[in-house]
Amino acid sequence: MISKQETFNLSPYMALYDLIIPKDNMLRQINELVDFSFILDELKSKYCLDNGRNAIPPIRMFKYLLLKVIHDLSDADLVERSKYDMSFKYFLEMAPEDDVIDSSSLTKFRRLRLQDVNLIDLLIQKTVEIALEKGLLLSKMVIVDATHTKARYNQKSPKEFLQEKSKNVRKAVYQLDENMVGKFPEKPTSNEVTEELDYCRQVVEVVETQSKVAQIPAVKEKLNVLKEVIDDYENQLSYSNDPDARVGHKSADSAFFGFKTHIAMSDERIITAAVVTTGEKSDGHYLQELVEKSKEAGMEIETVIGDAAYSAKDNLQYAKSKELQLISKLNSVITNGSGQRKIEFDYNKDAGMFVCPAGHLAIRKALSKNKNKNKNPKMAFYFDIEKCKVCQMREGCYKDEAKSKTYNVTIKSIEHEEQAAFQETDAFKQLAKNRYKIEAKNSELKNPHGYKTAISAGLFGMQIQGATTIFAVNLKRILKLLNEKV
Structure with a gap:
């Protein structure tokens, strides 16, 4: 639950912030510029006000997300830095001696508290x-x-993506600690994703328990990414083929x-x-x-x-x-077409071609001959019919056994x-x-x-990232x- 009343921090160490956080510090300036109570007003319906143990204040949780995009950090690295960076603790309105959250709390906050909140419009x-x-x-x-923004998991199979992230960790460890060669478990030989996931968990365990370099940033950052991928997979169930x-x-x-x-x-x-x-x-x-x-x-x-x-x-x-x-x-070719099409195609200005509803780009274009000279000319865009034949959206768009598929627009x-x-x-x-x-x-x-790459799977995660980054x-x-x- 969240408290109905605002709490005041009575720590004897609060005066430290006035000594070590300069007036021109960006986080201090943001705190002075923005009244973040609008976050509480928006999210309080997501919490119970009279039952259960006290929740971490919603404003603080939101500020964690803001710090994440300001400094481009993983959840684990964000929480780690919050332990010792006094500007972070000041921004989060914590006492210098307060403990920080567990990084898993951020995942829960995004998934449980921000659902059904039009965050991007609210923040802008x-x-x-x-x-x-x-x-x-x-x-x-x-x-x-x-x-x-590229999807976090690109178009790789789940196994390929897990392999890539575990390989990054092993490579970083080997570069700093040659004694770790041969200490990792044997790689799975089957195509089962669950086996690859188990292997990734074992890699994390070996690095954290046997390696001397686990806390060195070059290793720790890649290890934290692998942990997030494992967690994301367990919660998303399928990630590399982002739905x-x-x-x-x-x-x-x-x-x-x-x-x-x-x-x-x-x-x-x-x-x-x-x-x-x-x-x-x-x-x-x-x-x-x-x-x-x-x-x-x-x-x-x-x-x-x-x-x-x-x-x-x-x-x-x-x-x-x-x-x-x-x-x-x-x-000249961006129009609404003839106005008789039931299925809408989109024009991609960068490629100079139309894209069908299934996302396939036209392969060529040519002017259509028009016998009536009084009518405006049209441009025909040709699509790969081999893709059309197996497309799940072909009904009403592609006629079986047709020798070509075109989309015509008035110039x-x-x-x-x-x-x-x-x-x-x-x-x-x-x-x-x-x-x-x-x-x-x-x-x-x-x-x-x-913002080059999504930090989580799915459109919802992308919308949260977009909202906080903007x-x-x-x-x-x-x-x-x-x-x-x-």
Whole structure:
């Protein structure tokens, strides 16, 4: 249960924080900037108020998750650092002598307390609210884009993935302690995943009990990853074939297996809305949702900037109905098709091809001949029928024994003609120069904060990672803008 009353820390050592945590420390600044009581208000219904033993305060548990993405740490390494890093304990509102949590508590918190909580909207709205209160959001413009995150377990079999992680541990141990050669158990020879899982547990036990280097960071980090994988497998039951991850295409020749985060960002580089999806989803479909979420968060919007993926006809119509300037360079083949299709295909602007609902990319394209010269020309996209023949979604899409599978789109519509004229204006060209800012933001999410790879399996885990990472990045940006104003 959680206490109904706020508790006060009466430790005689609290004054240490004033001596060792400088005023410009980022964690101190975040604590002073944000009233985290909104987390308690959101999560208190997930706890019992009058039965059972006292739970770890929800705000503290959330702050652990925030520290995890700020410093890109595994659960075990996060808890270990929290034992001795006084800035962590200060941020967590603990006394210097307090014990930290067990890392398994973080797993339970994510799975039990954050279910059915729209965390990503909640956290983004909070940062936008703070930015508005501080007078930092003055622009009426958002930039939209999507960034991809690889699934934690890629497209490997469970056995292959477990083998890879246990091998990383053994290799790290051998490099530092040659005496460990021959001390690990024999590798399983069957294809049973349960045997590989048992072997991984034995590797952990051997390293922790027989090796002299178990506490050296180079070994400990890989050991902690292996432990998390074992725990994730036991709770997820199947992980390397992530049930939610999908194949997305970065170009005609390169693909990834994972998820996408669709983002709207203000001109001040504060993220105002985000939607986390599986990897095959088209960027352009989420423009309207991102704009509406940004408005709900408190943004006034007059201009939307995006790449060619956002110039679909329905987005042009939406922008016109909402009196928005849509700065999205037209791609001649991004339309809604003929309007007679029952099954919707997505256009992948990076590959320059359409993707079917099953996630398969077209293999070539060609102009279709049109006998009626008064009608707009069409582009035909051809798909690999060998894949279509065995596709689970072929019903209503592919006819048995058909010699080809194509998807045809009209090249130009009235809306596109209007946009084509607009994109030649100086105003369009000047505003379009701002799009680079969101590319830098995507890089910031991925590199310092570990958003290149999912930290857990499934869309739910990805949504939590996205929510906490964006929250951290937004807070850092707000602090920077405030410091620039001083």
